[in-house]
Amino acid sequence: xxxxxxxxxxxGIGKEFLNLIKDEVFYAPNRSQLDLDDPKNVLNYQVPFVDxxxxxxxxxxxxxxxxxxHKNNDWLKILNCNLIxxxxxxxxxxxxxxxLIQVFISSTNLDKFYPNNLAYNIxxxxxxxxxxxxxxxxxxxxxxEVRVGLTKTEFNNNRHKNGHKKINDLYSSPHMTADYVxxxxxxxxxxxxxFIRINEKQI
Numbered sequence: 442x443x444x445x446x447x448x449x450x451x452x453g454i455g456k457e458f459l460n461l462i463k464d465e466v467f468y469a470p471n472r473s474q475l476d477l478d479d480p481k482n483v484l485n486y487q488v489p490f491v492d493x494x495x496x497x498x499x500x501x502x503x504x505x506x507x508x509x510x511h512k513n514n515d516w517l518k519i520l521n522c523n524l525i526x527x528x529x530x531x532x533x534x535x536x537x538x539x540x541l542i543q544v545f546i547s548s549t550n551l552d553k554f555y556p557n558n559l560a561y562n563i564x565x566x567x568x569x570x571x572x573x574x575x576x577x578x579x580x581x582x583x584x585x586e587v588r589v590g591l592t593k594t595e596f597n598n599n600r601h602k603n604g605h606k607k608i609n610d611l612y613s614s615p616h617m618t619a620d621y622v623x624x625x626x627x628x629x630x631x632x633x634x635x636f637i638r639i640n641e642k643q644i
Contacts, residue, residue, distance in 0.1 A: 442466060446489060446534065448477065448527075449497030453594030454546075457623035458495065477526035478518040488533040493630060495544040496531065499523040501561040501600045508559040515603075516560035523564030528571050535582065542583045542630060545572055549590040549640055583635075587626055590640030591616040615641040 445462050449455035450469040459469055468489050476482050477498050500522060503515030531543055548565045550558060572586050593612045622639055629637045 443492040444468075444490070446491040446494040447497060448475070448495075448530070449499060453497070453596065454589070454592060454619045454622050454626070455495075455497030457620040458497065458626060460620075461623060461627045477522040477530075480521055480526045480529055483526050483529045483533070486530075486533075488530070488537050490537050491534065491541055492538070493542045493544070494531070494534050495546075495626070495630075496527050497546055498527070499546065499564070501558070501596065503603060504561050504600050505557050506606065507557055511560060519560040520564050520567075523561070524567040524571075527568065531571075531575075535579075539579075539582065542585065544585045544587060544626065544630060547586055547588045549588055549638065551588065585629065585634075586636050587629065588636070588638045589622055590638075590642075592619055592622050593617070594619050617641050 442465055445465055445467040447455055447459060447462075447467060447469040450459045451471050455469075459467070468491065470486070475486050500519060502518050503512050504519065508516075527545070531545075534541060534543065545568050547569050548561075550562050551565055551569055554562055569586065572584055575582060576584060591611065591614060593616050597611045617639070625637070625639050
């Protein structure tokens with residue numbers, strides 16, 4: 442039986458994934474236990490020994506606006522959560538067990554960048570660069586990238602939760618459900634592949 446470490450399990454894809462491993466041993470700290478918006482919290486966290494880590498946590502607080510209109514505290518939190526804290530956490534997990542599988546969630550925004558997503562796009566591009574560079578330094582490490590397309594979660598509501606602008610309906614476009622993506626990721630972990638792209642065109 443594998444031991445899992447999951448971030449971002451309180452909602453969205455992470456929550457659906459947690460339902461799939463509910464009979465396994467898992468660690469799934471919530472925000473009050475491990476707030477990734479501040480990397481110092483990661484340094485003070487006792488990282489467990491696990492076999493699989495899936496980094497679902499991520500957000501776009503205050504995003505969807507031109508960068509100069511993006512509040513400084515908000516875009517700093519995006520970069521801290523999506524990139525800095527995630528990389529730091531993965532380093533600590535590898536130090537605990539260099540044989541574990543680590544799964545990182547990137548975005549199909551990397552296939553085509555869109556305006557008004559600067560901080561979010563930088564964070565996901567940074568994760569992709571981290572994956573490439575860590576594989577170069579440690580070719581035997583088991584690292585996987587999941588590049589996910591538009592999926593209906595609380596992402597958009599959370600982006601606008603401080604009421605900085607009217608919420609746009611992202612999900613009027615073709616999209617996937619969180620449980621569909623979670624199942625794809627669950628089966629991908631046991632595969633020999635190190636990369637998967639999951640998008641609405643596959644449905």
